[in-house]
Amino acid sequence: MPEPKTFHMTPDEFRRHGRAVVDWIADYYERIESFPVLSQVKPGEIRASLPPRPPDVGEPFDSVLADLENLILPGITHWQSPNFFAYFPANASGPAILGDLLSSGLGVQGMLWSTSPACTELETHVLDWLVEMLGLPQKFLSSTEGGGVIQDTASSAVLCALLAARERAIHSAPTQEKWNGKLVVYTSAQAHSSIEKAVKIAGMGSENLRLIEVDENFAMRPEALLRQIEADRQAGLTPCFACATVGTTSSNAMDPIREIGCICRENKIWLHVDAAMSGTAALCPEFRWIQDGVEFADSYCFNPHKWMFTNFDCSCFYVADRAALVRTLSILPEYLRNQATDSGAVIDYRDWHIPLGRRFRSLKLWFVIRHYGIEGLQFHIRRHVELTQQFAHWVKEDRRFELAAPAPLNLVCFRHKSGDEANQQIMDRLNRNGDLYLTHTKLNGKLTLRFCVGQTNTEARHVAQAWKRIQEEAESLQS
Numbered sequence: 346m347p348e349p350k351t352f353h354m355t356p357d358e359f360r361r362h363g364r365a366v367v368d369w370i371a372d373y374y375e376r377i378e379s380f381p382v383l384s385q386v387k388p389g390e391i392r393a394s395l396p397p398r399p400p401d402v403g404e405p406f407d408s409v410l411a412d413l414e415n416l417i418l419p420g421i422t423h424w425q426s427p428n429f430f431a432y433f434p435a436n437a438s439g440p441a442i443l444g445d446l447l448s449s450g451l452g453v454q455g456m457l458w459s460t461s462p463a464c465t466e467l468e469t470h471v472l473d474w475l476v477e478m479l480g481l482p483q484k485f486l487s488s489t490e491g492g493g494v495i496q497d498t499a500s501s502a503v504l505c506a507l508l509a510a511r512e513r514a515i516h517s518a519p520t521q522e523k524w525n526g527k528l529v530v531y532t533s534a535q536a537h538s539s540i541e542k543a544v545k546i547a548g549m550g551s552e553n554l555r556l557i558e559v560d561e562n563f564a565m566r567p568e569a570l571l572r573q574i575e576a577d578r579q580a581g582l583t584p585c586f587a588c589a590t591v592g593t594t595s596s597n598a599m600d601p602i603r604e605i606g607c608i609c610r611e612n613k614i615w616l617h618v619d620a621a622m623s624g625t626a627a628l629c630p631e632f633r634w635i636q637d638g639v640e641f642a643d644s645y646c647f648n649p650h651k652w653m654f655t656n657f658d659c660s661c662f663y664v665a666d667r668a669a670l671v672r673t674l675s676i677l678p679e680y681l682r683n684q685a686t687d688s689g690a691v692i693d694y695r696d697w698h699i700p701l702g703r704r705f706r707s708l709k710l711w712f713v714i715r716h717y718g719i720e721g722l723q724f725h726i727r728r729h730v731e732l733t734q735q736f737a738h739w740v741k742e743d744r745r746f747e748l749a750a751p752a753p754l755n756l757v758c759f760r761h762k763s764g765d766e767a768n769q770q771i772m773d774r775l776n777r778n779g780d781l782y783l784t785h786t787k788l789n790g791k792l793t794l795r796f797c798v799g800q801t802n803t804e805a806r807h808v809a810q811a812w813k814r815i816q817e818e819a820e821s822l823q824s
């Protein structure tokens with residue numbers, strides 16, 4: 346009797362197709378520079394190329410892979426291109442991709458320690474490694490009252506920090522009254538929109554979010570923060586949470602954490618430090634000045650999925666008092682009870698973030714750290730900063746352009762002196778042409794170009810070519 350059809354991919358088919366996929370990815374990286382960095386398709390174009398109905402009968406894997414090449418690839422913006430200088434990077438690397446593949450292969454759902462002890466313990470271990478690697482305070486180590494967890498994004502991390510801060514404020518209040526629309530949140534006018542979003546989601550009221558004024562370098566003014574806190578107290582409100590940024594999205598400004606931290610400590614305000622992209626620079630001791638004062642932080646976050654060669658998603662979130670976080674997010678229905686949890690001897694990371702289920706994300710991070718070693722990671726971060734500084738130098742030397750903000754690490758904010766229209770034109774032409782991809786912001790009301798070096802395979806020749814192309818576009822403006 347013939348075997349009944351299972352519809353599954355057999356192990357042998359999986360091996361064959363798996364090799365083809367790995368080959369496809371390796372080939373993709375080899376030819377990545379041949380694609381326009383920014384996808385050139387029009388809205389709806391990709392969907393129009395797809396069959397309107399799903400297949401009734403399963404299709405050969407080879408034809409699915411062929412469609413990836415022919416139908417999907419045109420709609421890809423090539424974040425991994427060495428000519429990608431837009432936004433902040435979301436870089437990836439061989440070891441990260443393979444670690445992620447293994448995570449998929451194991452198919453672990455690590456909501457509890459007991460649902461895969463290695464998933465929890467490797468995560469705790471790697472996050473402890475990172476405390477040392479980045480020179481973060483010891484209070485973030487799992488052996489203390491604090492500890493770290495991998496979240497999907499920095500946006501989720503700041504939301505969890507805010508919820509824990511609110512819980513702490515309510516907990517320590519003499520009555521529940523204080524919560525009633527009276528808790529106030531502080532961040533700089535240049536902070537990432539995820540803070541505003543967290544306030545929205547937490548239902549704390551956008552009228553209770555204070556965007557503190559910044560100095561000429563776009564960093565938060567601590568004296569303005571203090572003034573605002575005092576005014577809020579006088580108005581009968583309760584200062585609750587502040588977020589300082591190490592490397593703002595617009596211009597890579599560094600908030601003075603030490604001064605902000607002193608103010609927060611005196612006023613019993615939870616301080617969260619958002620180092621989403623720039624935190625990775627602290628791998629190099631010479632860049633650790635960016636987080637001076639981080640010992641004042643109640644929580645801290647940085648994204649290896651931005652600049653640390655670990656593909657999306659992977660955001661490391663640390664707290665100094667994990668009890669505050671767990672008290673905020675913990676629930677224990679009967680169906681999740683187990684001996685290990687009841688013993689209190691293990692970490693159940695489901696209590697450290699919003700979703701219950703969780704992927705084995707630490708695997709890719711572990712692969713990256715073991716593959717590159719601290720030496721390899723430092724080498725590439727230093728190289729990116731060096732290339733950026735070279736670019737900033739070229740901008741300064743060209744009298745048609747000006748720097749719009751200091752460039753402390755790997756982002757240059759610059760503009761053509763002829764004004765917004767000229768800058769818009771330069772950017773649009775470059776992006777349409779596809780040679781490179783850069784994006785913009787507004788600083789002091791003026792359209793500003795952002796050039797961020799953080800792609801895994803970006804080398805000196807890519808940066809030099811990008812500058813040449815920018816100059817060419819500037820030239821054609823004048824003609």
Ligand SMILES: Cc1ncc(COP(=O)(O)O)c(C=O)c1O
Nearest residue numbers: 433498499500537593594619621
């Ligand atoms: C400073 C800063 N904070 C937070 C975020 C949000 O990151 P995520 O996409 O991980 O939520 C970003 C994104 O660029 C950022 O630059």
